[in-house]
Amino acid sequence: MARADTIRHAKRYPCEECPLRPLEVFRAFEKEELAFVSKFKRGELSVDKGATVLVEGAHSAHLFTVLSGWGFRYKLLPDGRRQILNYLMPGDLIGLQGSLMGEMQHSVEALSPMILCMFERDKLQELYRNHPGLAYDITWIASREERMLDENLLSVGRRTALERAAYLIAFISARASSVGLNGKKPVEIPITQQHIADTLGLSLVHTNKTIRKLADRNLVKWRDRGCEVVDVEGLLALARWEGMSEGKRPLV
Amino acid sequence: MARADTIRHAKRYPCEECPLRPLEVFRAFEKEELAFVSKFKRGELSVDKGATVLVEGAHSAHLFTVLSGWGFRYKLLPDGRRQILNYLMPGDLIGLQGSLMGEMQHSVEALSPMILCMFERDKLQELYRNHPGLAYDITWIASREERMLDENLLSVGRRTALERAAYLIAFISARASSVGLNGKKPVEIPITQQHIADTLGLSLVHTNKTIRKLADRNLVKWRDRGCEVVDVEGLLALARWEGMSEGKRPLV
């Protein structure tokens, strides 16, 4: 398994010129908040596709925000069965659990090359002391993650295979386009069918057959190592999902 | 569906004499923190067994901490399929998602009579401004919930029916005894098999057969409307679960 090895300490993307912050979805920041975040940031971590960013059981001294790229969080059973918990996209926070409670209880892997903004865990105290607004934002972000997990759990527990697949693809696609990951109109999700299987709690073979059904209905197109959404509405309807009601959200 | 109807505004359990706080699991509080929490608390809500405490879609102005009793969080699909997301026990926070993001995305129901400490959502701002330690605690609690959800998702997605049942019962039992819910030695969990089914993503019939297997192995005893744990170790081993590594935690 590849390890995160390409560390860059230079800040190539200073917070003041953050390419994410101007996006519609993110709420505006006070100058003073921005200044603190900039000071809070210690560097950037660049990892290759397939790299393991954080490992279950580790005591990480860091906290990250995804600046670019895709990744996912997962847990393993002792015999190797894997459950993907959620996907990570630009603007998402990584490693909060580890920072607050000491030990990571899940691992994180990159689906594409990623650039992560690195923050010092120890400075979190200072953030809470001096920047209540940012502290609130961090809780907000944790709460959002919880919400996504709730929805995922509902899906895995109670939806049929076809509904699950439709839900998952619609979900990822919605999140991706909210952070402008759809350069060209259709979002292209860089995952394999094995990832989908491990997210939905299905076998690889059955996942393949299920995706085929979605493709036959002209809802998605599967391409080499990735998935293109054709008909979001159709997916939403099939999954009986109302979509995320996302207004502005904070970016730390 | 029963609504929460028995509201008491008098504080019968002042924070200074909180019956929960002396427990081993909860970290000690500064006098000043305690004073704020006491001010933060607006009253108590008493609900009957079966009452719906919070409804998906509602905009609740309140935040609660469970003082006594059992409950659960759940989501429904439009056609009525239900997924139980997690259980609620003394010391747990309810409604944070709603308080932070406006709308509740899940419902909460009481499994037994419950007493809830009620907090004003609006005062949350003040808490974050003046009590960074408490703010930190709230994030910590949100993070803990996330952790439990991760584990649940792993279970529903990747464990077999028998493993799932073993995991769930061990999990609930561990949490219950950490807050002293085991007056008599064996914890008695006040749920029906339908609840277990809806938590594990199984049908009622299959859940029944699965629990029977656990009982045949002398791991649990099913009694009328409740479950008694006989052999925690055995359950843990069967579920291939290491248990929760819980040190002290905050109580708000």
Place this chain on the structure above:
DNA sequence: CGCTTACTTGAGTCTGGTCAAACGGGGTGG
């Protein structure tokens, strides 16, 4: 060109779902 990774497809099996019926205890109204 051979290797690897990812996707397909088919056959046969099994876990878990559905349907249906019955049981048993607690509560209630006659």
Place this chain on the structure above:
DNA sequence: CCACCCCGTTTGACCAGACTCAAGTAAGCG
């Protein structure tokens, strides 16, 4: 006090969605 009902549990028969095994294809890469 008894009959009845309701809820939760139990059981059996049958079905189907999902799994495993196995083999084959296609694209990318050194």
